[in-house]
Amino acid sequence: MEIAVVGRHTDVTDRFRDHVEDKLAKVSQLAPNARRVDVEVTHEKNPRLADQSERVELTVRDKGPVIRAEAAADDRFAALDLAIDKLSERLRRSRDRRKDHRRRGPGVSPPVDVRPYDEVLAAQPEPEPEPASLSTPGDAVEYQLGDSPVVIRQKLHRGEPMTADEAVEHMELVGHDFFLFIDKESARPAAVYRRRGWTYGVIELDATCSGAAPVTSLT
Incomplete structure (x- = not known):
């Protein structure tokens, strides 16, 4: 298993x-099938x-979904210990979920609550648009919001x-x-989000609205 520290x-x-x-x-x-663990240290x-x-931040990459955990402390050795504890718990959860899925078979989904897009985001302020140059998956940029x-x-x-x-499983x-x-x-961009307890919500974007760029399914 490869370990990359940056x-x-x-x-x-x-x-x-x-x-x-x-x-x-x-x-x-x-995670015996893990091929790589990315370790990112930030000061x-x-x-x-x-x-x-x-x-x-720890990211495990194997044949299944990506599993990630992160933690912060005043010392990076302590932060690593906290992150590994979280990662271990999620790895166990993933292993147990696969076992349970094989035992029950497909077709069993977690409770999902779908609410209108406007209802979920009505109280949230509109973010200020900022120029960004992102062309390759994995690219990241940082910028300051005005004078704040x-x-x-x-x-x-x-x-x-x-x-x-599947999206709920990846999120967890x-x-x-x-x-x-x-x-x-539907091939529409969507998001799942955590609600109360073990309930989740789903938001889908109408990519056919005026001014929207066409969306195609990625394979």
């Missing part, structure tokens, strides 16, 4: 790289965030056709509250 706004020492390899040894036990320079100045201290990180992901059930495994995807049946 630093954003910081240098990564050989001592930390060796520590990462030792700590991630158990990943191969929980936050803002003194007001000193207790979370070191952030570690707000920094926005924009990243391009490849949209994969899948069902809402990366630990996010939402997940963007291309609906396999």
